[in-house]
Amino acid sequence: MTLSARVRLPQQARSGEVVEIRTLVSHPMETGFRVDSFGRRIPRRILTRFSCRYAERLIIDMELRPGISANPYLAFRFVADRSGEIELRWQGDQGEELVERGHLEVTPA
Amino acid sequence: MTAFLRRRSLLQGLAGGAFVLVAPRALADLGSRLDAALAERFGERRPEQGGVELELSRLVENGNSVAVTVRASPDEPTPAALHLFMPRNPEPWGTSFQVAPPALAEFSTRIRLAGTQDVMAVAEWADGRLGATAVSVMVTLGACADDLYLEF
Numbered sequence: 605m606t607l608s609a610r611v612r613l614p615q616q617a618r619s620g621e622v623v624e625i626r627t628l629v630s631h632p633m634e635t636g637f638r639v640d641s642f643g644r645r646i647p648r649r650i651l652t653r654f655s656c657r658y659a660e661r662l663i664i665d666m667e668l669r670p671g672i673s674a675n676p677y678l679a680f681r682f683v684a685d686r687s688g689e690i691e692l693r694w695q696g697d698q699g700e701e702l703v704e705r706g707h708l709e710v711t712p713a
Numbered sequence: 714m715t716a717f718l719r720r721r722s723l724l725q726g727l728a729g730g731a732f733v734l735v736a737p738r739a740l741a742d743l744g745s746r747l748d749a750a751l752a753e754r755f756g757e758r759r760p761e762q763g764g765v766e767l768e769l770s771r772l773v774e775n776g777n778s779v780a781v782t783v784r785a786s787p788d789e790p791t792p793a794a795l796h797l798f799m800p801r802n803p804e805p806w807g808t809s810f811q812v813a814p815p816a817l818a819e820f821s822t823r824i825r826l827a828g829t830q831d832v833m834a835v836a837e838w839a840d841g842r843l844g845a846t847a848v849s850v851m852v853t854l855g856a857c858a859d860d861l862y863l864e865f
Contacts, residue, residue, distance in 0.1 A: 635804075656816070669807055670825070672824060680817070
């Protein structure tokens with residue numbers, strides 16, 4: 605399955621400004637606890653990890669479990685302190701991986 | 714007429730059955746389920762009260778997708794991680810969010826709730842200290858009702 609994400613990345617900010625990243629990935633996050641109409645257990649299939657790198661630094665590293673809803677939504681904030689690349693990475697338990705990249709240009713305050 | 718009768722008896726059967734299956738477990742060992750989940754994550758350490766804020770609705774209609782925001786209290790130093798626990802879910806550990814500057818210790822996501830319960834957020838500082846806040850959430854319709862029959 606190919607993953608797809610809708611991502612809102614900041615492109616520009618003043619130094620010291622707090623910026624927000626919002627993400628939404630299409631993924632069933634199948635818990636492994638549900639059964640189908642024949643009573644068979646539906647195997648688990650979830651995204652297990654999300655991480656964010658900003659200007660060569662790992663700033664967010666998140667473990668996801670079945671308690672996270674289908675099509676996981678995540679929003680977080682950080683202080684824009686220098687220009688650099690933003691890299692968002694999701695990894696699933698089937699070996700799937702999705703990477704989204706953007707560039708944040710930071711101007712002096 | 715027959716359709717009406719059948720539907721009524723089905724509804725009564727469902728209501729009765731659900732009560733019998735869910736009631737004993739719901740009251741029994743939620744505390745020990747949470748305790749086991751905390752022990753799995755933190756070993757011997759247990760959180761003290763406070764240091765973290767947890768925002769979510771007190772009453773939700775559908776447990777499949779419940780918006781939640783977790784953040785460290787403004788008067789606290791930045792924690793190394795934020796965790797979420799849902800004690801009544803089949804798997805009480807919800808997520809762990811490790812954070813490093815310049816990111817703020819705050820995130821918003823959507824979680825599943827298998828039923829009415831006290832959702833708990835835990836902040837973990839680099840020195841090993843833990844702080845927790847719990848919010849009672851009433852859930853009208855739990856996430857995937859099948860869970861209840863398998864796990865409870």
